[in-house]
Amino acid sequence: MSSLSIVLNFQAGLGVLANMFLLVFYTFIILCHRPKPMDMISSQLTFIHRVLLLTGADIWLWDISESLNIENDFKCKTNFYISRVMRGLSICVTxxxxxxxxxxxxxxxPLLAKFKYKLQNHMIYAFLFIWSFNLLFSSNQIFYAGAFTNVSETKQMKVTKFCSLYSMNYIIGALILTVVTCRDVFLVGLMLASSAYMVIILLRHQRQHKHLHSLSHLRASPEKRATQTIxxxxxxxxxxxxxxxxxxSSAVLLWMYDPVILSVQKIVMNVYPTITPLVQIISDNRIINIVKHMQSVCHQIFKKR
Structure with a gap:
């Protein structure tokens, strides 16, 4: 196993464990407490990232599917489809x-309060729309992905040891690329605009209340922590x-995927799904309080012994 494969699997393992922990936490909050709307969104993102990391770990999935005697073509189509759906869901839910x-x-x-109320009550419809759109839009992967064959390599691009992407009609390819680009540019732009707006609000709030805090308290203020997290x-x-x-884009234009480039791309793709749960765990006071409570309980048990 190459050093890049070791890094990729370590990264995927860390991300899966962190997302699993966070998913269990959010499930507990949703089932046993009154969840915040933010918890519902974060739990969706955590589930999406866990699946995304698993589909990116080809070695794990291939070993499991080999033991189940599943055909290579079906495995490739399923893996590509799920991966594309989860990538689309990740950017939408983020x-x-x-x-x-x-x-x-x-x-x-008054106007914003009404909008907040509507947004909270229509959250389930937003989830349904996001999932339906990405499930339908990524369905083209079923037709243009499959097991690698030895027939005319100019018509297929090998992206893993066993899987490849097949060439598609120019018009269809251009249409899919246009829709994906428009979607991503719009969502990334909206994300940056809303995040910049949040930073401005938090910094303005911090300046207004600066005279109420000492310098040491200001360094650890919730506003600053929230700004840094965002x-x-x-x-x-x-x-x-x-x-x-x-x-x-470079690989598609050259119609060639080098194994090293593919591994680097997967590592890059897995950075965000791995970082997100770690940042959420560190910044969520409820999780910190639970960990502190567990530490105190364990300390008392060992003290009695």
Whole structure:
């Protein structure tokens, strides 16, 4: 196994464990407590990232599917389709999370209060639309992905040891590329705009209340922590998204995928799904309080012994 494969599998393993922990936490909150609308969005994002990391770990999935005697063509089509759906869902739900946060912390007004109420009550419809759109839109992967064959390599591009992408009609390819680009540019732009708006609100709030805090307290203020969390998630998503887009576009234009380039691309793709749960765990006071409570309980048990 190459060093890049080791890095990829370690990264995927860390991301899957972090997302699993967070998914269990959100499931507990949703079932046993009164969840916030933000918890519903975050739980969706956590589930999406967990599946995305698993579909990117070809070695794990291939070993499992080999034991089940599943045909290579079916495995390739399924893996490509799920991966594309989850990538689309990741950008859509991240954008929804950013916009919802911006609306939540906006200054109160009668019009905005009405909009907040509608947004919270129509959250389920937003989820249904996002999932339906991405499930339908990514269905082209079923037709243009499959097991690698030895027939005319000019008509297929090998992207893994066993799987390849087949060439498609120029008009269909251009149409799909246009829709994907428009969707991604719109969502990334909306994400950046809402995040910048949040940063402005938090910094303005911090300046207005600066005289009430000491310098040491100000450094650890919730406003500053929230700003840093938002900036980290948005910047990491946007940077990794565009790096991945450049690599993918170059490979498609050259109609060639080098194994090293493919591994690097997967590592880049997995950065955001791996970072997101770690940032959420560190920044969520409920999780921190649970960990502290568990530490105190364990300390008392060991003390009694």
């Amino acid at each position: 954008c929804l999370l950013s916009v919802f946060q911006a609306v939540t912390i906006s200054p109160s007004s 900036l980290l998630l948005v910047v990491s998503f946007v940077v990794m998204y565009w790096i991945n887009l450049i690599i993918s």
